[in-house]
Amino acid sequence: MKRAEPNRLVSLMVDNLIWLFVLGAFIAFSLLSDRFLSPYNLGNILLRSAAFGMLVLSQAYTFITGNFDLSVESSLGLTAMFAALMLVTSEAGGLGWQLDPLLVILLMLILGGLIGLFNGVLITKVGVNNLLVTIAMLFVLRGATYGISPGTSISFFPKEFTWLGGGTLARIVTDDGNFVLSVAGIFVILAFLVGHIHTRYTQFGRNMYAVGADADAARAAGINVDRVVIIVYIIAGVCAAFAGLLQAGRLNAATPTMGANLIFAVHGAAIIGGMSIYGGRGNIIGAFGGVLLWSILDTGLNIMGVSPFWIDVSRGLLLLFAVLLDALRVRYQHNVQMRLALADTTVGLGDKEQSGG
Amino acid sequence: MVETGALPRRDMTLLDMRGISKSYPGVKALEDADFAVRRGEIHGLVGKNGAGKSTLMGILMGIREADSGTIAIEGETLHQASPQTMIDAGISYVPQHINLLNTLTVAENILVGNLPKNRFGLVDWKAVNEDSQARLSRLGLKLDVRQPVEGLSVAERTMLAIAKALFNDARLIILDEPTAALSRVDIDLLFGFVRAQQEQGVAFIYISHHLEEVFEICDRVTVMRDGRIVGMRAINEIDVADLIHMMVGGGVEEYQRESSAGHELVFEVQDLSRRGAYEHVSFALRRGEVIGISGLQGSGVDELAQGLFGLERMGVGDVTIAGEAYRPGSPKSAFEAGVAYLPQDRHRYGLVQLRSVRENVTYSVLDRLVGRLGVLMRQDEQAITEEYIDKLGIVTPGPEQRTLLLSGGNQQKVVFAKLAATQPAVLILHEPSQGVDVQAKVDIFNIINDLSRQGVAIMIISSEVRELIGLCDRILVMYEGRITKEFSRAADNMQPEDILLAIEGGPGDADA
Numbered sequence: 001m002k003r004a005e006p007n008r009l010v011s012l013m014v015d016n017l018i019w020l021f022v023l024g025a026f027i028a029f030s031l032l033s034d035r036f037l038s039p040y041n042l043g044n045i046l047l048r049s050a051a052f053g054m055l056v057l058s059q060a061y062t063f064i065t066g067n068f069d070l071s072v073e074s075s076l077g078l079t080a081m082f083a084a085l086m087l088v089t090s091e092a093g094g095l096g097w098q099l100d101p102l103l104v105i106l107l108m109l110i111l112g113g114l115i116g117l118f119n120g121v122l123i124t125k126v127g128v129n130n131l132l133v134t135i136a137m138l139f140v141l142r143g144a145t146y147g148i149s150p151g152t153s154i155s156f157f158p159k160e161f162t163w164l165g166g167g168t169l170a171r172i173v174t175d176d177g178n179f180v181l182s183v184a185g186i187f188v189i190l191a192f193l194v195g196h197i198h199t200r201y202t203q204f205g206r207n208m209y210a211v212g213a214d215a216d217a218a219r220a221a222g223i224n225v226d227r228v229v230i231i232v233y234i235i236a237g238v239c240a241a242f243a244g245l246l247q248a249g250r251l252n253a254a255t256p257t258m259g260a261n262l263i264f265a266v267h268g269a270a271i272i273g274g275m276s277i278y279g280g281r282g283n284i285i286g287a288f289g290g291v292l293l294w295s296i297l298d299t300g301l302n303i304m305g306v307s308p309f310w311i312d313v314s315r316g317l318l319l320l321f322a323v324l325l326d327a328l329r330v331r332y333q334h335n336v337q338m339r340l341a342l343a344d345t346t347v348g349l350g351d352k353e354q355s356g357g
Numbered sequence: 358m359v360e361t362g363a364l365p366r367r368d369m370t371l372l373d374m375r376g377i378s379k380s381y382p383g384v385k386a387l388e389d390a391d392f393a394v395r396r397g398e399i400h401g402l403v404g405k406n407g408a409g410k411s412t413l414m415g416i417l418m419g420i421r422e423a424d425s426g427t428i429a430i431e432g433e434t435l436h437q438a439s440p441q442t443m444i445d446a447g448i449s450y451v452p453q454h455i456n457l458l459n460t461l462t463v464a465e466n467i468l469v470g471n472l473p474k475n476r477f478g479l480v481d482w483k484a485v486n487e488d489s490q491a492r493l494s495r496l497g498l499k500l501d502v503r504q505p506v507e508g509l510s511v512a513e514r515t516m517l518a519i520a521k522a523l524f525n526d527a528r529l530i531i532l533d534e535p536t537a538a539l540s541r542v543d544i545d546l547l548f549g550f551v552r553a554q555q556e557q558g559v560a561f562i563y564i565s566h567h568l569e570e571v572f573e574i575c576d577r578v579t580v581m582r583d584g585r586i587v588g589m590r591a592i593n594e595i596d597v598a599d600l601i602h603m604m605v606g607g608g609v610e611e612y613q614r615e616s617s618a619g620h621e622l623v624f625e626v627q628d629l630s631r632r633g634a635y636e637h638v639s640f641a642l643r644r645g646e647v648i649g650i651s652g653l654q655g656s657g658v659d660e661l662a663q664g665l666f667g668l669e670r671m672g673v674g675d676v677t678i679a680g681e682a683y684r685p686g687s688p689k690s691a692f693e694a695g696v697a698y699l700p701q702d703r704h705r706y707g708l709v710q711l712r713s714v715r716e717n718v719t720y721s722v723l724d725r726l727v728g729r730l731g732v733l734m735r736q737d738e739q740a741i742t743e744e745y746i747d748k749l750g751i752v753t754p755g756p757e758q759r760t761l762l763l764s765g766g767n768q769q770k771v772v773f774a775k776l777a778a779t780q781p782a783v784l785i786l787h788e789p790s791q792g793v794d795v796q797a798k799v800d801i802f803n804i805i806n807d808l809s810r811q812g813v814a815i816m817i818i819s820s821e822v823r824e825l826i827g828l829c830d831r832i833l834v835m836y837e838g839r840i841t842k843e844f845s846r847a848a849d850n851m852q853p854e855d856i857l858l859a860i861e862g863g864p865g866d867a868d869a
Contacts, residue, residue: 201479203472210469213458220456221469280460333507 010332017325018273018289025293029300036303039172039179046185049295050165051076051247051259053188053288055266056273057195058239060287061232063270064199066212066279067123069233070134073266074141075115075240076259079108080247081145084154084254087161093154101160109241115141116237120230138263146256155253165249184246188291191242196284208232212279265315269294272322294318369431371396371560372417372448372529377426379412386412390426390586392579394529397558399551401571401592404581404604406791406820410564413581414531418450419443430529447528451518453537457506464489464502467521496520497553512543516550523554530554531562536570537654548574566653568597568861582606597863598854605822605853612802612827614809616846618646623814624678624783626665631672634660635838638674642783642814647805649817649825651860652835659701661835662787662818666698667691678782692721695782699772699789701818707772708760715742715756718774745774749804766797773804784808784815790824802828822860826851834859 029036046053058072086104088094115137122133167183199205210218211228219225248254267277273290275282297318301311372394379387387409394400404410415421417428419438428435430446458466464486465472473484489502498520500513509517515535522530532551536544551561551574563575571578572592580587580603587603624642629635635657642648652658664671667685676683678694685691691698700707708717719726719738726741728734742756749770753763760771769789776784789805790798805828809815819825825832831845834856842859844851 197479201482203470203474203480206465206472206480207470209461210458210465213460214456217456217458218469223470280458336508 016274016286018286018293021272022289022293022296025296025300029296029303033300033304036300038176039174040177041299041303043178043180043182043185045292045295045299046188047180047182047250048299049291050182050184050188050250051243052262052266052269052295053291054191054239054243054246055259055262056269056287056291057191057284058236058243059266059270060195060273060275060282060284061199061208061235061239063275063277063282064208064212064279065229065232066215066277067130067229067232068134068267068277069116069119069236070131070263071115071119071137071141072236072240072243073259073261073263074138074145075112075237076244076247076262077145077256078115078141078148078244079112079241080244080254080258081149081154081256082111083108083161083244083248084157085148087157088154089156092156093150093152101158104161105245108244109238112237112239112241112244113234114237115240116234117230119237120233123233124226124229142260145258149254149256151256153253153255155251157248157252161245162249162252165246166252167249184250187246189288191239192284192288192291199284204228204231209280212281214280264319265294268315268319268322271326272318276326369396370394371431373427373429373432374413374417375427375429377413377416377428378424379416379421380424385584387416387423387584390581390584392586393589394560394562395577396528396560397555398576399555399561399563399574401575401578402562402564402581403566403568403571403578403600404587405822407583408581408604409584410581412584414450414533414562414564417443417448417531444525447526448531449522449525449527449529450531451515451522451533451535453534455514455518457514457518459507460505462503462505463493463500463509463517466506466517467492467502467524492524493520496523496550498550510543511538512547515547519550519554523559527559529560529562531564533564534566534654535563536565536567544570566861568600571600572597580604597858597861601854601857601861605857612799612824614647614802614806614828616646616830617806617809618830619644619812622680624816625676627675627677629661629664629672629674629676631660631664631670634664634669634672635835638835638840640833640840642816644814645809645812646831647809647815647817647829649819649829649832650835650840651818651820651822651825651832651856653820653860653862656835656860657838658818658835659787662698662785662816665691665816666696666785668698692779692781697721697776697779697781697784699776699784699786701787701791707775708768710761710768711759713757714746714751714753714760714763714771715739717760717771718742718745718756718778721775722778741778742774745778748807749774749777750800764793764797766793766800769793769797769801770804773801777804777808781813784813786815786817786819788819788821789817790819790821798824820860822853822856826853826856832856836860836862 035041055072055076059068062068083104085095086097086099086107087101089098090096119133119137122128123130163183164187165184168180169183169186170181172179199208207218207223207228210221210223211225215225243259247258269290270287271277271290272293273282273288274286297314298311301314370393374390374392377387377390377392390409390413392413402410412421416423416438419440419442422438428438435442435446458469467489468485472480473488475481486502493500493502498516500509500517506514506517519530535547539547555561563571565571575592577589577591578600579589580600582604587606621644622641623644626641627639629638638661640648650658650661660669663669665676665685667687667690671684678696683694683696685694685696688698709720715738719741722741723733726734726738739756745751746753746756751770751774752767760768763771786805789801793801805815817825817828831843832851833840834842834844836859844856
């Protein structure tokens with residue numbers, strides 16, 4: 001057991017690096033800007049990235065099984081547009097049906113799930129590569145969103161519909177401004193908690209890890225790999241629909257561009273949170289750390305008045321950094337294994353000492 | 358063990374395979390093979406590559422279907438053999454490269470798919486760890502179950518795989534080359550564990566090329582050769598020499614190549630060492646000479662070949678080609694220095710299978726075919742391709758055929774054509790006859806012969822000792838990273854038994 005000890009501490013650090021970054025970023029922005037720590041801003045951090053967070057959760061699920069779903073950003077847009085059409089009067093751009101908001105929410109979640117089911121079946125049963133399927137769906141769903149939209153944004157939703165995305169649970173008035181406890185922020189935290197319990201403490205969740213670690217070995221252990229992957233895509237689709245609900249609720253509007261170009265930022269946040277697209281690694285809590293880091297950086301730079309272009313640059317750099325970190329982590333693990341392998345051999349070693357002496 | 362009645366009777370037959378035959382198109386992989394294993398014994402299964410061991414084991418595991426023959430377990434004949442029926446019958450396979458869930462913990466690997474839950478239906482991690490720890494201690498295996506499997510040593514992984522098989526009620530466990538990557542300390546650890554399970558009545562089939570270990574751990578041994586069972590012996594009845602004699606067999610018709618070695622030294626390796634791979638390797642190749650290098654997996658031969666071609670680091674030492682220092686940093690620089698390499702795994706490294714014969718043949722010489730304005734001279738390319746299709750007798754509908762659609766032998770010839778087109782001074786061939794049929798083998802030997810007559814110095818890395826004897830002027834044997842023995846036509850000592858014995862690490866004279 002001697003050989004396992006020294007690298008375990010390092011592994012623990014490597015696995016939880018994200019929280020050091022979150023803390024570091026938080027402290028850095030607190031020092032750089034006096035407005036960052038204002039109650040208004042703190043309440044805002046999670047609200048603004050609630051939809052983003054749900055997309056990260058969806059990708060955390062697919063990542064664990066060694067898959068990914070690029071189409072979730074378009075699912076967000078489509079489900080939001082779909083809901084808007086059902087809800088709103090024809091003057092405001094909808095179909096004029098004005099269906100019950102709770103029914104619409106249910107329908108949009110089902111729509112998200114069906115999109116996931118379609119992706120999952122194509123990938124597992126038909127055997128199409130997950131990159132190709134989800135890129136295709138990225139276009140199909142985004143195109144469909146534009147197609148069904150009236151060409152402009154749709155707004156003026158009923159209160160029941162916007163509560164989750166835009167509602168407020170409590171408001172604490174202070175001298176420096178108001179601290180707003182948003183429903184969306186709490187919802188995202190709860191969603192990640194449920195995700196954590198699901199992946200960590202249920203048989204299904206552990207099967208997800210087994211599939212991601214080695215699909216063949218998982219199959220040999222009696223796990224129905226295809227079923228696990230399909231369900232994971234359904235979950236990802238439902239998460240995307242929730243993201244649509246949160247986003248539309250916060251803006252009190254649905255536009256055809258909602259969610260566009262988010263997916264790589266989503267992957268970046270998940271990866272920097274310790275997930276790996278190769279599967280079987282990372283955890284949901286870490287992914288939540290990734291969401292926090294991403295939104296702290298975003299909000300912090302915004303408050304400091306950095307131009308949007310440079311914010312984009314910093315996002316790109318963070319993404320690069322995340323990928324680099326992943327590569328370093330893999331290299332570190334590889335090196336450890338190489339060292340162990342070399343420790344097992346004496347060839348070309350003992351002899352050198354003799355010839356030298 | 359107080360209750361002696363619970364102990365299995367040792368002399369009872371556990372597995373009885375009879376009259377097993379299996380043919381592939383053009384090859385008889387197994388012919389009328391009988392193979393039996395008793396309860397609680399460790400049964401060695403030895404034979405050269407291609408002797409039929411994997412086919413026999415594949416049939417036993419239910420992943421291959423026998424053309425004829427019966428399998429009985431504890432006297433009960435199995436009527437259909439699928440992987441699942443074989444697992445249900447208590448047969449388990451532990452491959453050389455073990456398939457575990459590497460990123461997950463030992464505990465999860467043991468209980469995967471069936472984790473203990475608390476009353477809320479959630480995974481009870483405390484129970485997972487305690488349960489798996491208890492199971493392991495019952496087998497006498499000391500492992501930290503909270504550790505991820507990727508942190509385990511190879512021996513620990515092997516033991517974990519055996520333990521997992523036992524938890525699934527395995528009665529017969531097939532160990533395929535379990536010691537190939539192990540140090541002596543780890544081998545002792547593994548053997549201790551295997552013997553402890555044997556005490557409990559578990560039977561093992563032990564497949565290995567390391568004959569000394571077969572003698573160390575096995576009770577009986579079955580020898581295979583050319584798809585047949587040559588014999589079965591109790592281990593205390595025979596010695597290594599007998600076993601090797603059974604493995605190589607009597608006179609088989611052989612390919613005999615006339616030597617074409619010149620005097621001029623082409624390729625010289627002096628005191629080459631690379632940590633963890635090989636040490637003090639020295640040899641020289643003359644113009645037109647063919648030498649063979651043979652050794653077990655892990656003896657350093659594979660690494661040496663790849664090092665000399667720049668696929669891996671070459672290590673410390675002097676290598677010269679025609680008197681000029683040679684240090685390949687990459688395969689490209691090796692090609693430029695006049696060294697060509699035929700990789701062992703032609704599917705991965707030797708061929709671009711989706712592309713045509715023409716493209717594959719000329720990839721390595723394209724820079725010579727670039728005409729004015731950077732456009733390829735298609736006619737010259739065509740001419741070269743046709744020349745080699747003709748010279749090497751590549752059977753293909755035409756130069757535009759995708760190589761994927763050619764037979765194994767013809768694919769191999771395409772790789773040869775690619776190498777020959779570079780007109781190398783030194784040619785390194787890694788298992789050139791692997792996976793090709795008999796006719797293609799002869800063709801390939803003829804190609805080797807032709808190239809050597811043109812003055813190419815050729816180094817063949819192969820475990821097919823008989824083929825080496827037919828082809829080579831000299832055969833070097835590597836063991837544990839060193840060249841331990843040299844056989845040559847000149848010394849008239851190329852006896853297959855002696856060579857195999859040296860390969861297995863038997864008495865050899867340390868080379869100066």
